[in-house]
Amino acid sequence: MLIHEQSHPGRRATAQAPKQRAALDGIPENLRRAAAPALPEVSEMQAVRHYTRLSQKNFSIDTQFYPLGSCTMKYNPRACNSLAMLPGLLGRHPSAPDSHSQGFLACMYELQEMLKDVTGMSAVSLVPAAGAQGEFAGVAMIRAYHDQRGDHERTEIIVPDAAHGTNPATAVMCGYKVREIPTLDDGDVDVEALKETLGPQTAGIMLTNPSTVGVFERRITEIAGLVHEAGGLLYYDGANLNAILGKVRPGDMGFDVIHMNLHKTFSTPHGGGGPGAGPVGVSKRLAPFLPVPMVASGDNGYRWLTEKDCPHSIGKLSAFAGNAGVLLRAYVYARMLGREGMVRVSEYSTLNANYLARRLQDAGFELAYPKRRATHEFIVTLRRQAKELDVSAMDFAKRLLDYGYHAPTTYFPLLVPECFLIEPTETEDLDELDGFIDAMVKIQQEAEQSPDMLKGAPHTLPVRRLDDVRAARELDLRWTPPAA
Amino acid sequence: MSNDVPTELKYTKSHEWIRVEEDGLATIGITDHAQELLGDLVFVELPEVGAELGAGAECAVVESVKAASDVYSPLSGEVIEVNETLAEAPETINEDAYQAGWIFRLRLSDPAELDALMDADSYAEHAESEEH
Numbered sequence: 001m002l003i004h005e006q007s008h009p010g011r012r013a014t015a016q017a018p019k020q021r022a023a024l025d026g027i028p029e030n031l032r033r034a035a036a037p038a039l040p041e042v043s044e045m046q047a048v049r050h051y052t053r054l055s056q057k058n059f060s061i062d063t064q065f066y067p068l069g070s071c072t073m074k075y076n077p078r079a080c081n082s083l084a085m086l087p088g089l090l091g092r093h094p095s096a097p098d099s100h101s102q103g104f105l106a107c108m109y110e111l112q113e114m115l116k117d118v119t120g121m122s123a124v125s126l127v128p129a130a131g132a133q134g135e136f137a138g139v140a141m142i143r144a145y146h147d148q149r150g151d152h153e154r155t156e157i158i159v160p161d162a163a164h165g166t167n168p169a170t171a172v173m174c175g176y177k178v179r180e181i182p183t184l185d186d187g188d189v190d191v192e193a194l195k196e197t198l199g200p201q202t203a204g205i206m207l208t209n210p211s212t213v214g215v216f217e218r219r220i221t222e223i224a225g226l227v228h229e230a231g232g233l234l235y236y237d238g239a240n241l242n243a244i245l246g247k248v249r250p251g252d253m254g255f256d257v258i259h260m261n262l263h264k265t266f267s268t269p270h271g272g273g274g275p276g277a278g279p280v281g282v283s284k285r286l287a288p289f290l291p292v293p294m295v296a297s298g299d300n301g302y303r304w305l306t307e308k309d310c311p312h313s314i315g316k317l318s319a320f321a322g323n324a325g326v327l328l329r330a331y332v333y334a335r336m337l338g339r340e341g342m343v344r345v346s347e348y349s350t351l352n353a354n355y356l357a358r359r360l361q362d363a364g365f366e367l368a369y370p371k372r373r374a375t376h377e378f379i380v381t382l383r384r385q386a387k388e389l390d391v392s393a394m395d396f397a398k399r400l401l402d403y404g405y406h407a408p409t410t411y412f413p414l415l416v417p418e419c420f421l422i423e424p425t426e427t428e429d430l431d432e433l434d435g436f437i438d439a440m441v442k443i444q445q446e447a448e449q450s451p452d453m454l455k456g457a458p459h460t461l462p463v464r465r466l467d468d469v470r471a472a473r474e475l476d477l478r479w480t481p482p483a484a
Numbered sequence: 485m486s487n488d489v490p491t492e493l494k495y496t497k498s499h500e501w502i503r504v505e506e507d508g509l510a511t512i513g514i515t516d517h518a519q520e521l522l523g524d525l526v527f528v529e530l531p532e533v534g535a536e537l538g539a540g541a542e543c544a545v546v547e548s549v550k551a552a553s554d555v556y557s558p559l560s561g562e563v564i565e566v567n568e569t570l571a572e573a574p575e576t577i578n579e580d581a582y583q584a585g586w587i588f589r590l591r592l593s594d595p596a597e598l599d600a601l602m603d604a605d606s607y608a609e610h611a612e613s614e615e616h
Contacts, residue, residue: 411550417521468549472526473574 003040003050004479013044038481057462059406061269065432069377069409069421070164070212072242072264073271079336080267084328094320098303105302109295111331118342119258120251121281125290127322134259134278135170135237140314141257141282141289142204142233143174148312154203154231160189162213162413164239167206176203183415187215187369194226202232209253210240210375212413213368214353214421224254233257241265242349242425243376246342256283266330277326288312293321348426349376352433356424359437364444368416377423379416386418391447391454393418398465399446399457403439489515490582494598495607496558501582502601509564510590514546514555516581517611522548525574530566531588537561539597544587546577559597561590
């Protein structure tokens with residue numbers, strides 16, 4: 001029930017109500033509304049109960065195992081929140097002079113340095129406010145680099161078919177034509193196809209390593225060599241950084257530019273469009289193009305670098321310097337882990353994924369890449385179940401909700417039929433992983449014995465199976481008051 | 485997959501079908517196998533009438549709740565007509581991929597290109613092999 005539907009004329013919750021009417025002096029008469037907006041009229045208790053109930057219906061990392069592949073839904077330590085919300089940080093005005101922001105600037109400077117260190121890049125800008133904006137900044141820098149050299153013939157960005165959908169979208173946003181190359185049956189990029197696609201028209205390639213099929217790209221140094229030889233640059237999509245954190249560095253693999261999803265890898269509550277942070281790191285030759293403002297350290301303390309200091313910068317991407325709250329949480333997280341702890345992130349996320357993969361395989365599930373060791377995530381294909389029992393990956397996913405687990409990513413990557421992309425992350429313990437395996441085994445039995453029950457799942461949640469097809473075809477996001 | 489691949493049509497590896505009509509125009513759509521893989525379609529972006537397409541050019545988009553997929557023009561030519569009903573009823577492709585679910589008609593600029601297309605048997609084999 002929407003809160004609007006609980007409305008009773010005249011009810012008020014005074015706690016949040018403004019003390020006095022706002023002055024309308026500056027607003028011209030013709031722009032003022034004639035009637036009050038149709039806001040719900042409820043008591044404070046109604047409002048509290050409504051939103052508390054909603055939050056209880058939600059699946060979240062604080063309440064459930066959430067193995068949503070490619071999204072790194074790991075536990076977010078409470079300390080990151082409480083320290084990022086220290087009064088001095090929370091009350092800081094973004095326009096305050098540098099001399100009044102030394103503490104905050106010190107955190108940001110050190111975060112830049114730590115990210116450089118852990119990725120092997122020469123310079124980092126924290127500005128991009130999300131992964132997609134980080135990607136945009138990265139490819140915009142590739143473009144700026146070629147343009148500055150007068151190399152205007154480079155019009156193509158190469159993207160493997162397993163890539164995140166944002167990669168080709170980013171390339172197109174930056175004015176490039178996308179050339180797709182296939183993935184081999186073992187999950188590696190088809191290097192022969194890459195060779196045929198490379199040429200004087202190649203601006204760069206966008207890769208995720210480990211790739212979205214959950215395996216490490218073994219020929220990455222060879223790929224880097226080929227792309228550089230052709231005059232192109234390598235873009236690293238940091239979506240899967242959790243798998244290699246502290247172990248392998250994109251800079252050492254030969255990448256020229258990387259974006260990091262700090263909200264994923266460096267632990268901020270995310271999903272559902274919450275704030276993100278997508279810092280970019282670059283090799284030496286791209287450093288002049290980094291987006292501003294960045295933080296520099298000097299004899300007089302820390303200070304913001306602007307376009308005056310960085311004349312070749314691709315410029316600003318938002319009003320200020322990214323999402324400060326997310327960056328602070330990432331800083332605290334990195335400080336708490338330290339160098340030793342960061343390695344454990346990748347070690348345990350990989351261990352957990354491989355444990356789940358092998359146990360599910362032993363239980364009869366088919367792995368999409370059985371010959372490869374999983375990284376931090378892996379793919380199960382339910383194509384046999386679809387063929388023999390006529391139950392889909394979506395039916396399995398919905399039934400998992402009844403067992404109290406958020407479903408893994410379904411139907412991505414597109415090149416594996418009826419797939420689950422499963423990412424347990426390093427923060428889950430053995431009991432939780434075993435519980436998930438038990439649930440999968442039970443659902444398999446249900447699929448064999450009563451497939452129709454599975455197709456009707458979920459059975460225990462506040463809403464049953466949603467008709468996503470109808471929702472897409474007849475999109476309706478408006479609430480209109482019933483006619484009196 | 486469904487086994488009834490109409491024998492009178494030509495096909496591409498990227499799952500388009502082509503029917504050469506009596507007036508010489510080519511009608512183009514996506515195969516029943518392709519719509520089955522995509523699932524329920526929720527949106528179709530049609531090419532523009534009058535557009536000149538090269539063989540292999542991206543010219544339309546079919547979108548389901550699972551994925552958005554490009555449609556490639558199998559042949560070179562000018563777009564003469566598009567199936568406007570798909571804008572309101574994309575499910576027509578799910579229901580009747582080979583007849584009512586056609587996407588666009590092309591006036592061919594190089595009919596010799598037809599020879600490079602697959603017949604029903606080779607397409608069925610190709611679709612089967614993609615399933616592994």
